[in-house]
Structure formats: C-alpha cells, structure tokens
Amino acid sequence: MKVKIERYSGFCFGVENAIRLTEEALKSEEEIFCLGHIVHNEAEVKRLEDLGLKTINHDEFRTLRNSKVVIRAHGEPPETYAIARENNIEIIEATCPIVKKIHKKIRKHYEKTGTEVQNLIYGKKEHAEVVGLLGQTEGNSILISGLEDVIQINFNKPAEIFSQTTKSRGKYAEVINEIKKGYEKEGHDPEKMLEVNNTICGQVANREPGLKKFCSEHDVIVFVSGKNSSNGRMLYGVCSKINTAAYFISDISEIEESWFDHASTVGVCGATSTPRWLIKKVAGRIEMIPGKKK
Structure with missing residues (x-):
C-alpha cells in the first residue's frame, strides 16, 4: 500500500508567521498569552502550550495588566487594541497580512x-x-x-x-x-x-483544483484537520465530493485500519491550519498498516 502526502498541505504563510512569532516570544522568560487558540488545531495548540504559551479568552484578556499577548493570524477588532493600550498590554502582532x-x-x-x-x-x-x-x-x-x-x-x-479569507x-x-x-x-x-x-485568500482558493486532482488519484483519502477549522471543513468537502472514501480525522488515534482493507494507494492531506508534522505522523501510522486483503 502506497501512502502519499499532498504537496501543499500544511500551514499557510499567515499561520506559519504567527507560529514563528509565538515561538520566538516563548524563548524569553516572560509569560506569554495568546488571545484565543493560536490556530484551529488541537495538536499544535497543545505543542505550544507545552512550551509555555497560555491561551486566554476575551474576558480574561480584559483583566490582564502589563502583559504580553499574541494576536493570532485571524486578527482582532479595534476594541481589542484599545483595551491593550488602556491596560499596558504589549501586543505581539501576528495578524495575517x-x-x-x-x-x-x-x-x-x-x-x-x-x-x-x-x-x-x-x-x-x-x-x-x-x-x-x-x-x-x-x-x-x-x-x-x-x-x-x-x-x-x-x-x-x-x-x-x-x-x-478561508x-x-x-x-x-x-x-x-x-x-x-x-x-x-x-x-x-x-x-x-x-x-x-x-x-x-489565493493560497486557500488555489488549493481546490490541486486537491481535487490529488483525491481522484488515490483509493482512500485521509484528511487531517482540527474539528473547529472552517478552512478544514471547506477543504474536506472538496475531498469528499471527489472521493467517497475520504475520512476526516483530527488525531492519529482516530485512524481505523478497516478503511484501507481494499486500498492500493492512500492520499493524506490537510487544512491550512494543520501542522506538517502531524500530517507526516498520520502518513507514518498508515504505512504501518498491513497491505490490502485479497
């Protein structure tokens, strides 16, 4: 059974930038907060929280003083910046350009x-x-x-x-x-x-034609995305229309070996909010599954 990862799956440049800025900020000894989940992917959020990132909601944000807060790629309304100025909150600006x-x-x-x-x-x-x-x-x-x-x-x-944009x-x-x-x-x-x-976003929209072609070339498609990713749901919809054997997962534990009983080729792809490391991990797990049954 051959397993192939779709070439363009993984973070878009806006998310890559937000992750990079957050990782740089976490190298300091200061407490770093993020207003909302840095990305709609549970595995990546956990990875960054394990490095020390503290995810907060808007109510918690209003109580902060003299702190550093990441504004994620999704962006924020002007009100958020006004609160930051009033409460001496330093903004780490990671809004997608x-x-x-x-x-x-x-x-x-x-x-x-x-x-x-x-x-x-x-x-x-x-x-x-x-x-x-x-x-x-x-x-x-x-x-x-x-x-x-x-x-x-x-x-x-x-x-x-x-x-x-998504x-x-x-x-x-x-x-x-x-x-x-x-x-x-x-x-x-x-x-x-x-x-x-x-x-x-052109990077999002331009993925659709290539994704359709990729899905048509494989017996089974495994799409990796966070459950709350709007982009993930949209792109999975593209996959499932082309290939009826398309499965949506957020974690490696959700893979079922029976999906591949009669598969010769498997395609693995993901959302613009899915880390490449997780996509590779999923592909590696599928490669360990025994070949198709005769």
Whole structure:
C-alpha cells in the first residue's frame, strides 16, 4: 500500500508567521498569552502550550495588566487594541497580512460612506476572523453566512461585500449572485449597486483544483484537520465530493485500519491550519498498516 502526502498541505504563510512569532516570544522568560487558540488545531495548540504559551479568552484578556499577548493570524477588532493600550498590554502582532489589508479596506470604505452604503461580510458566524472584520465598522455591518441571510439586505440601497479569507470561492459566488437577483427584482442594476471585493485568500482558493486532482488519484483519502477549522471543513468537502472514501480525522488515534482493507494507494492531506508534522505522523501510522486483503 502506497501512502502519499499532498504537496501543499500544511500551514499557510499567515499561520506559519504567527507560529514563528509565538515561538520566538516563548524563548524569553516572560509569560506569554495568546488571545484565543493560536490556530484551529488541537495538536499544535497543545505543542505550544507545552512550551509555555497560555491561551486566554476575551474576558480574561480584559483583566490582564502589563502583559504580553499574541494576536493570532485571524486578527482582532479595534476594541481589542484599545483595551491593550488602556491596560499596558504589549501586543505581539501576528495578524495575517492579508487579513490586515482587508481590515484597512473595510475601515476606509466605512469612513468614506458611513451607513449610506451597506457593508456586507460573508463568513461563518462567530468565527474569529469574522469577528475582526465586523468590528471594523463599529457594528454597522451585515453578516451573511448563507443564502438565507440575504433577506437582511435593503435592495434599494447600495452595498459593498467582503469575504472571510478561508471561504469557498464557489459559495461566495452563489451568495453574490443571490444578492444581484435581489437588486434586479427591485429594478436596479446590480453592477452599479453592489461592489464585490475578492478577499478570499489565493493560497486557500488555489488549493481546490490541486486537491481535487490529488483525491481522484488515490483509493482512500485521509484528511487531517482540527474539528473547529472552517478552512478544514471547506477543504474536506472538496475531498469528499471527489472521493467517497475520504475520512476526516483530527488525531492519529482516530485512524481505523478497516478503511484501507481494499486500498492500493492512500492520499493524506490537510487544512491550512494543520501542522506538517502531524500530517507526516498520520502518513507514518498508515504505512504501518498491513497491505490490502485479497
């Protein structure tokens, strides 16, 4: 049984940067906190916590004074930085550069138009990145998590839409088309009423075609991701549509030998929040499983 790891599986550059900055900070003797899990992967979070990182929530963050806190790749709303200034908290800035650019663009749009133009955010409700995006407009944004949320839009008023960076381009396009239909029903030209920002990360979106090809080349696919990873769920959906023998795992202990009873080739892949070391560990475990049954 041959086992192959998908070439592009593993951390995206935004997560790599956040992990690197955190590891550097942990080399000091100071106490280092992280606001929320550094990445949506339980194994990597545990590795860093074993090195001394202390994960805190927003309520705990508000009680800190004179401390050092990592802002993870997902980013944070302006309110978080205001609290840090008030409480003499030193921020270790690890927000993904792409996310920071989107924050800046949303703020610029809002400062220019205020509430005259509706600000739409396409993303998963309560996702860390989405909370940061919504926070750029003082709460004056409309969250669109699916087609059913489009009814919140006033189709007699212009709008501008941004997406969470890790969403599917296909799903984003579906939402945009539904919004355009709403404007058309009200007799408006959707091209004039809706400004679309292509804010899905290219590194994430460009993985889909290669992942589809990879999944079609193997008898069994094992996809490794944290259970709370939005990107992981999206990419696993891509895998399972191409290969019906695709399995989602978060830990090596979840592997079942029966999955490989009739497999000659196994493909192992993962999310942009999955560490490469864990993917290799999973592949190594599969390689130890006896060959297919006759």
